[in-house]
Amino acid sequence: MSDDSAETRQIQEILIKLAEYFNRALTETQLRLYTRDLVDIGTISLAVAAERYCRDPKNVAFPLPP
Secondary structure, eight states, rough: TTTSSSSHHHHHHHHHHHHHTTTTOOOHHHHHHHHHHHHOHHHHHHHHHHHHHHTTOOOOOOOOOO
């Protein structure tokens, strides 16, 4: 996957929105690494997971990778 593919941009948009929701700034390096780690999930599944994560009141911080 190239760094400027449509899928990459969509994943990065999801991550940026998720980070903003939890008032967290992501560096370019973090964004690139998170994107690389999440590319296999797919954008639809990632968007659904991010929405569920945000709606769960137990989650009060940006999710960390496993």
